[in-house]
Structures are given as C-alpha cells and as structure tokens.
Amino acid sequence: MPYATHLSALGDTFARAHQDGLKTMRVPGQRGLLALDIVAAGNRWGEQEATQQFHSSYTALLRRMRLTGQIIGFSSRDSAARNTMAPPWGIYPL
DSSP, rough: OOOOHHHHHHHHHHHHHHHEEEEEETOOOEEEEEOOHHHHHHHHHOOOHHHHHHHHHHHHHHHTTTOOOOOOOOOOOTTTTTTTOOOGGGOOOO
C-alpha cells in the first residue's frame, strides 16, 4: 500500500487559520482537521469569543463529519524542551 500524505492541505489549512484565526476542513479518509491560530483568533474575536468559536467549530466539524470513536488531538507547543520525560510527538507522522 503506498504511503500518502495530505501535507499540502495541512499547510493550506494552517495558512488560513493564521489569516482568519480558525479553519476547519475535511481530510480524505473520513478525517477532519481544526486549526486554530491563538494569536490571530484572539486579535479577531478576543479571548472569550475565540474560545466560543473554537468549541462551536469543533462541535460542528464532528457533527458534519459524523465522527465517532477515536479523536486525536495535537498541540504544537514544544513540551520536549520543558519535559525531558515526554517523547517528542512532533517527529512522529500521524
């Protein structure tokens, strides 16, 4: 089975999130992606409204994708630099 990635879609989604604060998209294989740029979202909506936008977008994405079962979350914070006992998850492809 050939290994396929959707890195171009991921890059596009991150770019739109950086511009708009928040972006959701479908990923082939019955997967969904929600990207949030905390700074851009805070500048656009403020902290409270950005939090509400995140939760409503997340709920809508799950409903739209009819996703049930396992949900994988990932944050790009560099925890490996602060916690030497945590594996650097960013180096593993999902």
